[in-house]
Amino acid sequence: xxxxxxxxxxxxxxxxxxxxxxxxxxxxxxxxxxxxxxxxxxxxxxxxxxxxxxxxxxxxxxxxxxxxxxxxxxxxxxxxxxxxxxxxxxxxxxxxxxxxxxxxxxxxxxxxxxxxxxxxxxxxxxxxxxxxxxxxxxxxxxxxxxxxxxxxxxxxxxxxxxxxxxxxxxxxxxxxxxxxxxxxxxxxxxxxxxxxxxxxxxxxxxxxxxxxxxxxxxxxxxxxxxxxxxxxxxxxxxxxxxxxxxxxxxxxxxxxxxxxxxxxxxxxxxxxxxxxxxxxxxxxxxxxxxxxxxxxxxxxxxxxxxxxxxxxxxxxxxxxxxxxxxxxxxxxxxxxxxxxxxxxxxxxxxxxxxxxxxxxxxxxxxxxxxxxxxxxxxxxxxxxxxxxxxxxxxxxxxxxxxxxxxxxxxxxxxxxxxxxxxxxxxxxxxxxxxxxxxxxxxxxxxxxxxxxxxxxxxxxxxxxxxxxxxxxxxxxxxxxxxxxx
Amino acid sequence: xxxxxxxxxxxxxxxxxxxxxxxxxxxxxxxxxxxxxxxxxxxxxxxxxxxxxxxxxxxxxxxxxxxxxxxxxxxxxxxxxxxxxxxxxxxxxxxxxxxxxxxxxxxxxxxxxxxxxxxxxxxxxxxxxxxxxxxxxxxxxxxxxxxxxxxxxxxxxxxxxxxxxxxxxxxxxxxxxxxxxxxxxxxxxxxxxxxxxxxxxxxxxxxxxxxxxxxxxxxxxxxxxxxxxxxxxxxxxxxxxxxxxxxxxxxxxxxxxxxxxxxxxxxxxxxxxxxxxxxxxxxxxxxxxxxxxxxxxxxxxxxxxxxxxxxxxxxxxxxxxxxxxxxxxxxxxxxxxxxxxxxxxxxxxxxxxxxxxxxxxxxxxxxxxxxxxxxxxxxxxxxxxxxxxxxxxxxxxxxxxxxxxxxxxxxxxxx
Numbered sequence: 001x002x003x004x005x006x007x008x009x010x011x012x013x014x015x016x017x018x019x020x021x022x023x024x025x026x027x028x029x030x031x032x033x034x035x036x037x038x039x040x041x042x043x044x045x046x047x048x049x050x051x052x053x054x055x056x057x058x059x060x061x062x063x064x065x066x067x068x069x070x071x072x073x074x075x076x077x078x079x080x081x082x083x084x085x086x087x088x089x090x091x092x093x094x095x096x097x098x099x100x101x102x103x104x105x106x107x108x109x110x111x112x113x114x115x116x117x118x119x120x121x122x123x124x125x126x127x128x129x130x131x132x133x134x135x136x137x138x139x140x141x142x143x144x145x146x147x148x149x150x151x152x153x154x155x156x157x158x159x160x161x162x163x164x165x166x167x168x169x170x171x172x173x174x175x176x177x178x179x180x181x182x183x184x185x186x187x188x189x190x191x192x193x194x195x196x197x198x199x200x201x202x203x204x205x206x207x208x209x210x211x212x213x214x215x216x217x218x219x220x221x222x223x224x225x226x227x228x229x230x231x232x233x234x235x236x237x238x239x240x241x242x243x244x245x246x247x248x249x250x251x252x253x254x255x256x257x258x259x260x261x262x263x264x265x266x267x268x269x270x271x272x273x274x275x276x277x278x279x280x281x282x283x284x285x286x287x288x289x290x291x292x293x294x295x296x297x298x299x300x301x302x303x304x305x306x307x308x309x310x311x312x313x314x315x316x317x318x319x320x321x322x323x324x325x326x327x328x329x330x331x332x333x334x335x336x337x338x339x340x341x342x343x344x345x346x347x348x349x350x351x352x353x354x355x356x357x358x359x360x361x362x363x364x365x366x367x368x369x370x371x372x373x374x375x376x377x378x379x380x381x382x383x384x385x386x387x388x389x390x391x392x393x394x395x396x397x398x399x400x401x402x403x404x405x406x407x408x409x410x411x412x413x414x415x416x417x418x419x420x421x422x423x424x425x426x427x428x429x430x431x432x433x434x435x436x437x438x439x440x441x442x443x444x445x446x447x448x449x450x451x452x453x454x455x456x457x458x459x460x461x462x463x464x465x466x467x468x469x470x471x472x473x474x475x476x477x478x479x480x481x482x483x484x485x
Numbered sequence: 486x487x488x489x490x491x492x493x494x495x496x497x498x499x500x501x502x503x504x505x506x507x508x509x510x511x512x513x514x515x516x517x518x519x520x521x522x523x524x525x526x527x528x529x530x531x532x533x534x535x536x537x538x539x540x541x542x543x544x545x546x547x548x549x550x551x552x553x554x555x556x557x558x559x560x561x562x563x564x565x566x567x568x569x570x571x572x573x574x575x576x577x578x579x580x581x582x583x584x585x586x587x588x589x590x591x592x593x594x595x596x597x598x599x600x601x602x603x604x605x606x607x608x609x610x611x612x613x614x615x616x617x618x619x620x621x622x623x624x625x626x627x628x629x630x631x632x633x634x635x636x637x638x639x640x641x642x643x644x645x646x647x648x649x650x651x652x653x654x655x656x657x658x659x660x661x662x663x664x665x666x667x668x669x670x671x672x673x674x675x676x677x678x679x680x681x682x683x684x685x686x687x688x689x690x691x692x693x694x695x696x697x698x699x700x701x702x703x704x705x706x707x708x709x710x711x712x713x714x715x716x717x718x719x720x721x722x723x724x725x726x727x728x729x730x731x732x733x734x735x736x737x738x739x740x741x742x743x744x745x746x747x748x749x750x751x752x753x754x755x756x757x758x759x760x761x762x763x764x765x766x767x768x769x770x771x772x773x774x775x776x777x778x779x780x781x782x783x784x785x786x787x788x789x790x791x792x793x794x795x796x797x798x799x800x801x802x803x804x805x806x807x808x809x810x811x812x813x814x815x816x817x818x819x820x821x822x823x824x825x826x827x828x829x830x831x832x833x834x835x836x837x838x839x840x841x842x843x844x845x846x847x848x849x850x851x852x853x854x855x856x857x858x859x860x861x862x863x864x865x866x867x868x869x870x871x872x873x874x875x876x877x878x879x880x881x882x883x884x885x886x887x888x889x890x891x892x893x894x895x896x897x898x899x900x
């Protein structure tokens with residue numbers, strides 16, 4: 001998507017308010033300090049704007065404080081918990097392995113707090129004013145912020161809504177923070193429950209399944225759609241499904257949660273299975289991971305004339321809301337609900353407001369990563385999507401079992417898969433499941449952004465022995481001439 | 486400036502050529518027009534002529550080897566010029582960055598001797614490196630669009646996929662429909678290299694006839710539907726005080742036909758034929774002491790009402806000698822109409838460098854045969870003067886047939 005040639009911000013950006021001592025007037029107010037909001041604020045400050053960033057909670061938003069970052073810390077703990085049992089083969093014998101999810105949670109919290117302080121430091125460095133409290137649009141370029149010390153009204157020519165999202169609840173299973181968790185509660189547990197039911201096998205559900213299972217919890221995942229990780233390529237999902245089952249995680253797909261009885265000691269879940277039967281699952285606690293909902297309530301949208309559409313703040317292709325001077329980015333604006341998408345929207349929007357834009361968010365090239373074990377990462381179309389669109393494709397797949405570096409690490413589950421459009425050899429999709437997937441996917445993102453063809457991926461020399469060689473091999477595979485398989 | 490030596494299409498159907506022998510060797514001084522090599526085509530052994538002067542710095546196709554049309558088979562450059570960026574210095578290892586690789590996967594297997602061949606996306610030698618994505622290069626080759634001529638919208642003017650798609654979608658020979666939308670981005674013309682055959686044709690014709698070797702094509706049309714269409718349109722436009730003339734309809738028809746026949750919407754220069762992507766029609770207007778041809782720009786995209794208003798306005802200012810230079814230059818084709826003087830048929834002189842002009846006579850009732858029966862019909866004769874260097878008889882005839890179809894059935898212009 002490109003910025004239209006006739007784009008003009010609703011008001012000119014250059015102003016003398018930077019030199020205005022009235023502290024309540026800014027060039028830009030950002031509501032929300034998550035990866036969309038804080039990044040937009042920093043970029044705006046770099047471009048010479050006087051910026052305020054409103055945050056009701058800790059700087060860094062869900063991503064840094066209770067989302068992406070601490071869950072990755074927990075998954076790191078899970079990795080070591082899992083590895084501990086395998087160390088003998090590597091020549092290391094340790095004594096009794098004791099797992100304590102509470103300690104892992106404390107470490108994750110520490111990592112998150114560090115990140116939040118990092119955002120505070122960046123704000124200071126860039127002279128961005130953090131305004132603590134709940135921000136509401138008041139119309140006419142004003143924002144009222146309700147904080148501990150009362151209410152403050154600040155004003156700016158441009159306001160960016162970056163309010164993010166919150167975990168969705170289910171009508172039949174209300175999140176209570178005790179027996180029924182959302183990810184907010186699952187992220188810093190005091191101890192591992194004996195059993196955990198997880199509703200939803202998307203990225204969040206599958207990551208927590210990995211963490212809790214590694215720490216000894218009996219995990220049951222219930223997914224309504226026909227595969228785990230429903231957004232991912234079916235072949236990748238199958239590898240994860242198999243790996244989880246092998247590790248003793250119960251997975252129910254095409255399974256609908258019909259009833260949930262929350263009792264004093266646990267929750268009884270009644271599930272309609274694929275074959276038309278009804279099954280009950282008793283769990284100590286249950287995690288509702290059925291997705292996230294944009295935060296659009298109580299932020300003054302009606303007052304400012306900002307419309308909502310299908311739950312999201314309505315924006316045009318330049319991220320303008322229906323109110324002049326008000327923009328929206330990230331989870332509250334439109335899917336996909338991903339931190340890196342939010343950051344890029346923030347940067348591109350601010351640059352265009354400052355008249356220094358070049359290009360626009362590469363929406364067709366947003367990578368998707370699930371940090372479970374084995375990791376899953378993808379960009380572009382799945383094989384099914386490519387076929388459904390009638391593309392003439394050739395698929396190259398290279399298994400980790402044939403990659404030397406993966407074998408040295410004892411990681412042979414999964415593969416790298418490239419979907420190539422035959423006509424121009426464009427990389428229409430890339431899918432990785434297995435070791436290093438989350439890091440390796442960036443090669444495809446860069447390649448696609450630069451519009452590489454598959455021949456060039458193959459021709460670029462990948463070091464030996466590395467996981468990255470599997471990418472070159474998959475490229476060869478997509479050209480019908482893989483060497484090592 | 487370095488000049489790439491390409492395997493040229495030395496016969497109209499040639500797809501690849503075999504290098505019989507090099508008549509120059511690396512290090513020889515070359516003047517433009519020198520014969521560099523003999524190439525065996527699908528039809529005969531032809532001479533490959535130098536397109537630039539300098540020193541033959543590099544020979545990249547061995548004698549006896551074959552290469553597809555468009556392949557770079559050598560480089561002519563100044564003796565001390567750095568040609569590494571054009572064809573790499575190391576034997577058999579060089580490739581023109583992305584272009585070489587992108588191509589290598591799909592190009593027909595070239596013999597080892599042609600290993601340094603860099604299939605170019607356009608035979609017109611560019612100066613220096615074109616910033617373009619590998620995908621864009623491949624798509625451009627496929628679409629037959631010269632990547633050098635595309636304005637890149639990526640960082641630093643890099644040509645990316647969307648640019649090639651836009652360029653390929655612009656009105657072109659293969660395009661089924663003319664673009665009525667806003668002018669497509671990119672250059673307003675395309676330079677098609679002049680083949681050896683065309684060069685010879687041009688040389689002979691000029692010797693025989695004169696600097697603009699002209700021939701004429703005449704056709705007579707049935708104007709029944711044209712008159713009816715004009716009446717309908719004018720009834721509608723009456724309220725706005727606009728009255729469209731027969732000539733306005735002819736102008737529109739010619740413009741739409743040119744958009745569909747870019748080979749006619751073209752100009753001759755000695756090395757290339759420039760095909761325009763936009764259609765600008767000159768209209769000959771008699772003035773007190775002579776003649777001026779104001780230009781209706783993008784006439785193929787304009788409606789009859791707008792054309793009528795513009796022609797009237799331009800002609801009026803033309804008679805008052807108040808036209809700005811850009812209002813009477815830049816036409817890609819012209820029309821001259823002497824119908825109002827009762828002229829049945831005439832030939833008009835081409836206004837160089839345009840390659841055609843249509844001379845239009847009056848609409849007059851004539852007795853013609855309809856299913857063997859004599860009937861009276863309004864008829865009109867038109868004669869097109871063609872620059873034979875650009876437009877051959879059949880090319881011009883096809884174009885004129887389209888014009889005729891549009892005028893005999895004006896609704897066809899909407900198709």
